[in-house]
Amino acid sequence: MSDFGLQSLPSLFYLAGIFIACFSSLLIIGKRKKIVADYVLAAWFLIIGIHLILFILFFSGSYVTFPYFLGLEVIFPFIHGPMLYLYVLCVTGRNPGWKIGLLHGIPVLIICLLLSRLFMLSPWEKLAVYQSGNNGYQLLSKVIKYLMILSGIVYVVLSLFAVKKYTKGISDQYSNTEKMNLNWLYYLIAGIALIWIAVIIRNDILIFSMVVLFIIVAAYFGISRVGILDIPVVHETAVEEREDHEVVKYQRNSPGDEAVQTIYKRLKYKMVHEELYKDPELNLNNIAKLLDVHPNLLSQVINSMEHKNFYDYINRQRIEAFKRTVVLPENQKYTILSLAFECGFNSKTSFNRNFKKYMNCSPTEFVKNQSIHME
Numbered sequence: 001m002s003d004f005g006l007q008s009l010p011s012l013f014y015l016a017g018i019f020i021a022c023f024s025s026l027l028i029i030g031k032r033k034k035i036v037a038d039y040v041l042a043a044w045f046l047i048i049g050i051h052l053i054l055f056i057l058f059f060s061g062s063y064v065t066f067p068y069f070l071g072l073e074v075i076f077p078f079i080h081g082p083m084l085y086l087y088v089l090c091v092t093g094r095n096p097g098w099k100i101g102l103l104h105g106i107p108v109l110i111i112c113l114l115l116s117r118l119f120m121l122s123p124w125e126k127l128a129v130y131q132s133g134n135n136g137y138q139l140l141s142k143v144i145k146y147l148m149i150l151s152g153i154v155y156v157v158l159s160l161f162a163v164k165k166y167t168k169g170i171s172d173q174y175s176n177t178e179k180m181n182l183n184w185l186y187y188l189i190a191g192i193a194l195i196w197i198a199v200i201i202r203n204d205i206l207i208f209s210m211v212v213l214f215i216i217v218a219a220y221f222g223i224s225r226v227g228i229l230d231i232p233v234v235h236e237t238a239v240e241e242r243e244d245h246e247v248v249k250y251q252r253n254s255p256g257d258e259a260v261q262t263i264y265k266r267l268k269y270k271m272v273h274e275e276l277y278k279d280p281e282l283n284l285n286n287i288a289k290l291l292d293v294h295p296n297l298l299s300q301v302i303n304s305m306e307h308k309n310f311y312d313y314i315n316r317q318r319i320e321a322f323k324r325t326v327v328l329p330e331n332q333k334y335t336i337l338s339l340a341f342e343c344g345f346n347s348k349t350s351f352n353r354n355f356k357k358y359m360n361c362s363p364t365e366f367v368k369n370q371s372i373h374m375e
Contacts, residue, residue, distance in 0.1 A: 014056055017212030021049035024219035037090035041218070044083040048215060051076040055208055063130070067123040070130055071115055077148050077199070078108045081155030084192050088159045088185060092166040107151055114140060152196035159189045168309075172299055175282045175314035176346045184221045191217060263298065264305045266291055277317040280346040284310045315354045318344040322355070322363075327370060336363050 025045040028038050054073040057063050063070055082104035089096045112119075118126060118137065129137060163185050170177050191214045198207040270276050270290060279286070288295040299310060306313050321343040325331055331339060337348055340363070345351040355363045 013212060014052055014208060017208075017215055018049050018052045018056075020212070020219060021045045021052065021215050024215065025049070027219075035090070036095045037087055040083065040087045040090050044080075044087060045215065045219065047076065047079055047083065048211065051080075052208065052211065059204065064127065067127040067130075070123070070126040071118050074115060074144060075108060075111055078111050078151050080192070081151045082107070084189070085155045085159050085162065088162045088189070091185065092162065094162075094166075107147075111144065111147070114144065149196065149200055152192070152199065156189060156193045156196065159192075160186075163189070171309045171311040173284045173295075173310060175277070175311055175344070176280050176350060177311065188218060188221070260301050260304060263291060263293055263301045267298070267301065271317055275321070277314050277321065278342070278344045280341075280344055282314060282344070314344070315350075316358060319355055319358050322351075323366075326367060336367060 022045070025042045028034075028042040028045070031038060051073070054069060054076065057066055057069060058073050082101075086096055086101060086104060089100075118129065121129065163182055167182060191210070195207060195210050195214060198210055267287070270287070276282055276287060276290075284295045284299060288298045291298065293301075302308065302310055302313050308316065318340075322340055325339050325343060326336070337351070340348075340351040345354075352362060355361075355366070359366055361369070
């Protein structure tokens with residue numbers, strides 16, 4: 001079923017990949033604090049390990065001795081895309097559940113059905129098919145090849161959308177997102193994308209060399225991280241249930257302009273007189289409890305009155321507070337960063353990025369333009 005042309009096999013490299021995949025799977029299962037994403041990643045590593053074993057059997061010519069496994073190497077590429085997507089969903093707190101998992105198993109089932117005729121052959125008949133250059137299976141082989149590439153592209157795109165959606169959700173809920181670094185998920189998706197590019201250009205050594213490197217990188221992040229966040233993650237299912245309930249509630253009793261204005265005035269009062277923005281861990285739920293309103297309603301008020309999400313709104317308050325603070329003579333003995341922390345920022349990167357976003361200049365340039373001399 002495959003027309004790959006590999007003449008030599010650096011078997012030790014691939015055997016090391018198999019060992020790393022299987023050993024990493026065991027290490028992840030052995031973690032004390034496991035989340036659903038850990039189980040998904042452990043299963044995925046095991047699948048990758050088995051795939052590499054099939055690769056060695058096939059491209060080393062050992063399939064002649066073990067023809068029982070012929071055809072399985074075609075199925076495994078269709079598993080990796082769904083596993084990536086399910087892992088991304090789980091690690092961002094949106095555990096898909098077994099029904100969604102089965103739904104994404106449909107492409108694998110379709111491939112099994114397409115290959116059913118081959119699987120019904122005896123091992124030696126399958127061997128004859130492979131040795132004769134897939135006689136009678138050329139069209140099917142081409143169809144499966146294009147379906148394989150399509151599967152890879154679709155699941156890479158779905159995974160990217162899932163991360164972007166989660167990033168937007170974070171900005172609607174939290175005022176500081178520095179602890180919520182999603183870059184490693186992007187690296188993971190990029191790694192899979194590069195492997196699929198190698199599949200498209202049909203460079204077999206490159207494909208499986210990149211798979212081994214991917215295992216090493218994914219194992220590092222999968223073992224060293226419990227999840228993306230260092231704070232509790234709100235699962236999407238719970239959020240959706242809450243939002244569905246609120247949608248019905250709003251449809252029955254949608255807040256009018258007067259109610260929105262009242263909540264907005266109370267919010268501004270809290271910001272001015274209690275300086276809530278100075279809390280680096282401030283989130284939407286904290287303020288909603290103080291105002292005794294639902295978080296969804298508060299988010300709606302901020303979006304409609306400020307035309308910003310929660311993250312941008314709070315960080316704009318912090319920047320304005322910094323501008324007021326830094327010009328005071330008694331504060332010129334402090335550093336710019338210490339004043340930024342006093343105003344609620346929790347990292348230099350976050351402060352500089354947000355300041356430049358709103359002021360079109362760096363904090364240092366702003367201070368110089370104000371003729372302020374910091375110690």
